[in-house]
Amino acid sequence: MARVLVALGGNALQRSGGSGTWSEAAAQMRQTAPVLAHLARGDTEVIVTHGNGPQVGALLRSTELAAREVPARPLDVLDAESEGQIGYLIAQELTRALHAEGVDRAVLPILARMEVDPKDPAFKKPSKPIGGFYTEDEARRHRKNEGWTLEPDRARGGWRRVVPSPHPRRWVEGDAVRALFDAGLGSRAIVVTGGGGGIPVVRRSAGVLEGVEAVIDKDLAASLIGATLGVRTFIILTDVAGVSVGFGTRWERWLRNVTLEEMERFYAAGEFPPGSMGPKVEAGIEFLKGGGEEFIVTDIPSFDRALSGEAGTRVTRGPARA
Numbered sequence: 556m557a558r559v560l561v562a563l564g565g566n567a568l569q570r571s572g573g574s575g576t577w578s579e580a581a582a583q584m585r586q587t588a589p590v591l592a593h594l595a596r597g598d599t600e601v602i603v604t605h606g607n608g609p610q611v612g613a614l615l616r617s618t619e620l621a622a623r624e625v626p627a628r629p630l631d632v633l634d635a636e637s638e639g640q641i642g643y644l645i646a647q648e649l650t651r652a653l654h655a656e657g658v659d660r661a662v663l664p665i666l667a668r669m670e671v672d673p674k675d676p677a678f679k680k681p682s683k684p685i686g687g688f689y690t691e692d693e694a695r696r697h698r699k700n701e702g703w704t705l706e707p708d709r710a711r712g713g714w715r716r717v718v719p720s721p722h723p724r725r726w727v728e729g730d731a732v733r734a735l736f737d738a739g740l741g742s743r744a745i746v747v748t749g750g751g752g753g754i755p756v757v758r759r760s761a762g763v764l765e766g767v768e769a770v771i772d773k774d775l776a777a778s779l780i781g782a783t784l785g786v787r788t789f790i791i792l793t794d795v796a797g798v799s800v801g802f803g804t805r806w807e808r809w810l811r812n813v814t815l816e817e818m819e820r821f822y823a824a825g826e827f828p829p830g831s832m833g834p835k836v837e838a839g840i841e842f843l844k845g846g847g848e849e850f851i852v853t854d855i856p857s858f859d860r861a862l863s864g865e866a867g868t869r870v871t872r873g874p875a876r877a
Contacts, residue, residue: 556600557599557600557787557788557799558599558600558736558741558784558785558788559594559600559601559602559786559787559788559789559790560602560603560604560777560780560781560784560786560788560789560790561591561594561601561602561603561604561790561792562604562605562773562774562789562790562791562792563587563603563604563605563606563645563776563792563795564606564668564791564792564794565617567583567584567605567670567792567823568580568583568584568587568605568606568610568641568644568856568868569583569609569610569863570611570762570840571742573615573726574579575609577644580644581644581647581648582790584644584645584647584649585648585651585652587648587792587855588648588649588651588652588763589604589652589655589656590792590855590858591603591649592649592650592652592653592655592656593656593859594660594862595653595660595745596656596657596658597655598630598742598803600736600741600742601745601746602742602744602745602747602780602781602784602786603645603649603745603747603748603749604747604748604749604776604777604780605641605645605747605750605751605773606750606751606773606775606785607634607637607638607750607751607752607773608642608741608751610635610637610641611630611634611637611685611749611751611770612685612686612687612855613632614633614636614637615630615685615686615687615716616631616686616687617672618633618686620708622736623846628826629766629768630665630685630768630769630770631717631754631755631766631767631768631769631775633724634752634753634754634755634770635754637750637751638664638666638667638747638751638754639666639854641750641751642664642665642747642748642750643662643664644749645662646662646663646664646747647667649662649745649747650662650718651768653745654734656762660742660743660744661744661745661767662744662745662746663744663745663746663859664746664747664748665728665732665745665746665748665793666728666754667726667727667728667748667749667750667753667754667776667780667783668726668727668728668754668756668764669723669724669725669726669727669749669752669753669754669755669756669771669776669779670722670723670724670725670726670727670756670757670758670762670764671721671722671755671756671757671767671769671855672721672724672757672769673758673767674723675719675721675722675759676754677720677721677722677769678735678767678769679718679720680719680792681704681718681720682717682719682720682747683717683718683719683720683721683763683770684706684708684715684717685716685717685718685770686716686717687714687715688708688711688712688713688714688717689705689711689713689714689715689716690714691714693714693824694714700874703716705717718768718769718770719767719768719769719770720769720771720772721755721769721771721772721868722771722775723752723753723755723771723775723776725779725805726749726753726776726779726780726783727756728748728766729779729780729783729784730783732748732784733783733784733785735784735787736784736785742814747776748780749773749779749780750773751770751771751773752770752771752773752776753771753776754766754844755767755769755770755771756760758802766783772834772838774791774834774835774837774838775834775837775838777789777791777838777844778841778845779823779839779841780837780840780843781845781847782845782846782847785846786842786847787847787848787849788847788848788849788850788851788860789838789839789842789850789851790848790850790851790852790853790861791835791838791839791850791851791852792853792854792855792858793852793853793854794854795811795854796834796854796857796866796867797810797852797853797855797857797861797866797867798810798827798835798836798852798858798868799809800826801826802826802828802832808863809868811864811867811868811869812864812869812871813868813869813870813871814870814871814872815843815844815870815871815872818836818839818870819840821836822836822837822840835852839852839870840870843870843871843872848871848872849869849870849871850869850870850871851867851868851869851870852867852868853866853867853868854867863868
């Protein structure tokens with residue numbers, strides 16, 4: 556069986572500029588689910604991971620508003636809550652789509668704990684913006700009362716909380732899930748895991764794992780999941796049809812079939828901004844270096860054509876041309 560990992564971007568779960576209601580999220584996922592159900596026809600084993608930015612932001616805001624009556628929950632717990640609620644959403648809509656395709660598979664959400672290094676430099680330099688925007692007075696109060704790190708957002712005004720974004724080292728449940736796949740789980744279920752990068756934990760004395768207030772990049776976590784499960788193809792579904800070099804210039808060029816070596820050169824030359832395509836390309840490079848065979852970036856409308864090499868950006872370890 557071919558084993559494929561699909562990482563859903565935020566557009567698969569929440570419409571840009573939308574209201575953020577549950578019914579809106581369900582309707583958005585209802586448009587995405589048929590693509591996954593179609594992929595699951597035949598003998599393809601499918602694993603799904605996803606982002607959680609808007610959802611964990613909403614949970615943070617809910618915690619703030621309820622602070623006078625309900626004890627605040629730490630960020631790792633909110634990571635887990637968002638992974639659970641989105642896993643449920645995907646399970647609901649994907650089950651419907653599988654039924655329509657005549658595919659007899661369950662959808663199995665699994666919480667994922669991602670072990671990170673407690674000495675990761677990210678803990679000394681928080682950089683990942685989360686949650687909403689604050690005035691300068693509100694930022695000063697949160698810094699004093701909760702010990703948050705906040706930075707000004709000059710593009711949109713206001714201040715935002717920033718948290719560490721350490722690199723994932725090990726998927727805690729990974730070996731057990733791999734054993735289940737090797738025993739035939741992939742023919743019976745689609746696994747949804749690693750949402751929002753998973754739940755960050757560090758290893759303390761005596762092997763005890765402890766949650767930490769951080770956010771792991773979802774694409775880097777997906778790359779680790781792919782390597783752990785022996786995935787052949789890693790697909791990132793985002794809001795653009797592929798990857799380009801010279802973005803926004805007169806020399807802009809969209810990439811179709813690229814070798815790992817070529818993509819590494821583009822990445823080293825700074826072609827992919829850290830706030831958008833950079834982490835996706837980095838995750839794809841790590842996946843291929845970890846044993847994967849192909850890495851694809853595309854959008855939902857181009858998905859089927861990208862699988863056949865007619866759209867999107869496909870990166871392989873073998874010889875190809877951009």
